Amino acid sequence: MSNEIVVTDRITKRYGSQTVVDSVDLHVRGGEVYGFLGPNGAGKTTTLRMLVGLVRPTTGSARVFGRPPGDPAAAARTGVLIESPGFYPYLSGRENLRVLARYRGLGERDVDDALHRVGLAERAADRYRTYSLGMKQRLGVGAALLGEPELLILDEPTNGLDPAGMAEMRVLVVALADHGHAVLLSSHMLAEVQQVCDRVGVISHGRLVTESTVTELRGDSRLLLRAEPRDRAYATVAEFVEPAAIGRDGDGLVVDIAAGRTPVLVQRLVDAGVDVYELTRRERTLEEVFFQMTADVFESEELS
Numbered sequence: 001m002s003n004e005i006v007v008t009d010r011i012t013k014r015y016g017s018q019t020v021v022d023s024v025d026l027h028v029r030g031g032e033v034y035g036f037l038g039p040n041g042a043g044k045t046t047t048l049r050m051l052v053g054l055v056r057p058t059t060g061s062a063r064v065f066g067r068p069p070g071d072p073a074a075a076a077r078t079g080v081l082i083e084s085p086g087f088y089p090y091l092s093g094r095e096n097l098r099v100l101a102r103y104r105g106l107g108e109r110d111v112d113d114a115l116h117r118v119g120l121a122e123r124a125a126d127r128y129r130t131y132s133l134g135m136k137q138r139l140g141v142g143a144a145l146l147g148e149p150e151l152l153i154l155d156e157p158t159n160g161l162d163p164a165g166m167a168e169m170r171v172l173v174v175a176l177a178d179h180g181h182a183v184l185l186s187s188h189m190l191a192e193v194q195q196v197c198d199r200v201g202v203i204s205h206g207r208l209v210t211e212s213t214v215t216e217l218r219g220d221s222r223l224l225l226r227a228e229p230r231d232r233a234y235a236t237v238a239e240f241v242e243p244a245a246i247g248r249d250g251d252g253l254v255v256d257i258a259a260g261r262t263p264v265l266v267q268r269l270v271d272a273g274v275d276v277y278e279l280t281r282r283e284r285t286l287e288e289v290f291f292q293m294t295a296d297v298f299e300s301e302e303l304s
């Protein structure tokens with residue numbers, strides 16, 4: 001696709017005998033929010049570091065804006081937050097961004113814009129060390145935003161944040177995308193990614209398990225049905241779909257059925273004299289999909 005601004009071709013990184021990134025093909029398009037998803041240690045950071053030229057691939061290659069990683073023309077169009085940018089604790093947020101802006105030949109206007117965009121304009125004069133973790137992360141995004149890059153690469157931007165901080169970061173990522181930036185963000189927080197990303201790449205043990213839209217990945221949603229009499233409802237549904245596609249949820253049935261077939265099923269139920277009390281579509285979460293696709297066991301706190 002011509003709109004692809006990040007493309008990797010079987011990119012691989014080995015450390016000694018350990019292959020930490022294994023033949024990964026990523027495709028990030030202009031203007032989209034792309035979630036690079038996987039558990040701790042899956043190879044996300046190493047992949048992102050290869051994209052910006054901080055780590056050299058063992059084999060395979062990457063192109064960012066059609067250029068090799070680290071190429072100045074690509075770097076000028078890319079803002080990066082991988083690990084903390086090492087801000088000075090005794091300087092204010094504004095002074096910290098000024099230092100970075102000066103280094104990159106940018107002016108006060110760029111600093112103002114970045115502070116404003118990450119919601120730190122009011123606290124810009126306060127020392128960095130007085131910032132909350134959420135504010136520190138947002139200043140990191142602000143640093144990546146200096147010079148208005150077309151692509152932002154954010155490694156685990158919600159790491160360590162409390163729910164309020166995560167919500168703020170989510171709002172910020174959506175606002176950045178609305179403003180025309182493509183965002184490539186990594187995360188092990190599935191619920192987070194689901195809410196903000198257009199497409200996701202799922203990595204597990206260094207291998208890309210899938211790359212698709214969140215909607216495609218979740219596939220057809222399931223139908224929750226509450227109807228009486230229950231045995232007749234079950235029998236009618238069982239004539240319509242495979243028994244394996246029928247589950248139970250309390251006093252209801254959960255039916256794996258394409259949305260387009262729902263009206264016919266309802267008609268059959270009515271014809272069979274079944275009273276339908278509730279009919280709701282229940283979407284699969286990215287978590288459910290992910291568990292089906294990988295054998296990885298996530299820590300329960302990582303799933304919230």
Ligand SMILES: Nc1ncnc2c1ncn2[C@@H]1O[C@H](COP(=O)(O)OP(=O)(O)OP(=O)(O)O)[C@@H](O)[C@H]1O
Binds near residue numbers: 015038045046047
């Ligand atoms: N410089 C290095 N030398 C040796 N092994 C490394 C090096 N950098 C990363 N690794 C290993 O590569 C694997 C993948 O690490 P990476 O940081 O890319 O994963 P990740 O998906 O970003 O995980 P996390 O969310 O924990 O940061 C890990 O097993 C890690 O120990």
